Amino acid sequence: MRTAVVVGAGMAGLAAAGALARDGWRVTLLERGERVAAPPTALVLWPNGRRALESLDPDGGWCGIAAPLPDGGVRRPDGQWLVAPHTRPGAGHAPAVVHLEDLYDALVAGLGDGVEIRTGVQVSTVRARRAARPAVGDGRVVFEADLIVAADGIDSPVRRVLAPEAVAVGSGFAAWQAVVPGYRAPALPEDQAAGGETLGAGYRFVSMPLGERAAGRGGVYWVATAAGAPRPESPATQLSLLRRWFAEWHAPVGELLAATRPEDLVPQEVRELRPLPRAYGFRCGSGGVVLLGDAAHAMPHHLGQGACLAFEDVATLRSLVASVEPGPALCQAVEAYDRARRPRTASVVRQSRRMSAVVQARGRLALRARDAALGSLRPRILGHAHGLAADWHPPE
Incomplete structure (x- = not known):
């Protein structure tokens, strides 16, 4: 039986645990909180995020919980248009908004019987030696598996051990x-x-x-x-x-x-993480450790791509490990995940930082320049970002 430990029961962790379990893995899901709970907010699902979720669980009912998001345009505080609204592209390319309570309910329902949930577990130790199976522990219990999936957020203790160069900064x-x-x-x-x-x-x-x-x-x-x-x-x-x-x-x-x-x-x-981790996959023992979601690429949220990239991570990982067995094949899959995800996420992070600079413009001259250029700048930045979102499809 192939085994996996998923650290973190947020959106990415729930999606990863459910996907692996549906492919026959025995999964232990570790959550530091006392229960798995959704923040009382919402999330924009861009086309890449929607496609990733649908590929992970075609029967998840994602269309039923998401509402189409119309384009409301961009205004100045006095109501003057900077960018007038326009018609969204067709349904396959349009974003949607979903309440996180609904999304968490769907992800938890998709876990099935192949996932053991352990709450109140704060990971404090990480073992990722070449010759030993990867493992994490909380000082009392050690959780060993063929594959460790670190979906434990921007303050990931797993990343701090494996990629200490990536630091969370304001x-x-x-x-x-x-x-x-x-x-x-x-x-x-x-x-x-x-x-x-x-x-x-x-x-x-x-x-x-x-x-x-x-x-x-x-x-x-x-x-x-x-x-x-x-x-x-x-x-x-x-x-x-x-x-x-x-x-x-x-x-x-x-x-x-x-x-x-x-x-x-x-x-x-x-x-955000500066710099990004040097790697997202670390082979060891019969498999290895992978980073996904904010543990791998936390970024400014002005393009709304953080969660969507996390679902891309999960879909990519699932495609690579769905049918492989522990040993050399799984080790190679861990390395392939790293090669597939780092260029993709680096590109989106660059676009997010560019938009962050636009949004944070202050001072009379900077604001005038921003407002004058926004009509062309926003479509150019968001057009490229939209292309990054619209053009991504789950791996076969």
Whole structure:
């Protein structure tokens, strides 16, 4: 029996554990928290992410939980258009938005009986010697397997051992997310209901409708960012600050913030890995260790590709290890995963950092230059990023 240990029960870890189990692996899923739980926010699934999920579990019902995401365009805080809305491409290339509660429910349902979930396990030791099977441990128990999958986030203890050169650093801004449930969401005119993006001097606000069925209550998902360090205050105080910072912005920014409660707010320090790890696959023993998701390529979130790349990672790994046996073949698959993923993720990370520089523009001259160029710059950057998303297909 082929064995795998997946470290981290976030989206990437759940997807990896379920995919391996469906291919006949015996999987142990380790989660440091006391339970597997979804953050109370949402996620944009670009075409690459949707294709990856569908390839991992064709019966996962992904279309049923995701709502099409219309293009709401880009405005200035006073409501003036910087980039007018346009019609999205066809369904195969259009993004969709999904509430994370719905996504986690689908991923957990896909685990089946081949996955043992162990919660309250904080990995602190990693064994990745050439001659021994890979293993991780928490100081009490050692979990040994043919394949270790590190899906344990930007602060991955597995990556710190295997790729210590990759350090998590601040991206220069803080973010806040929230979902305003449907029964509390403000009634919006048709021209505002599609959501959209607004750029100010170091500030950004994005909103998007979730569809009527999201998490059983519909609603609107919004994300706000501001240049600078994360705030230390309570959620209630931070929400008051957001309302003050965005007070003069066009509708529906103020209306959405007014409908948000402190318990809805999810503050986040936006960090990234600099540099990226030197490798994503490390062969040892009968197989090896692989890094995926934020453990491998955490980046600024301005292109919304972090989770989608994680699902790509899982789909690529699954295609390489689905039918191989422990030993030389699995070791070669681990190395092939590294070769397949590093160029791809490096390209997307570069595009994310370029967009981050655009979003964080501050000062009168910088803003004028950004706004004047945005009509051509945004389609060029996002067009290339969209190409990266639209052109990716799961490996055979």
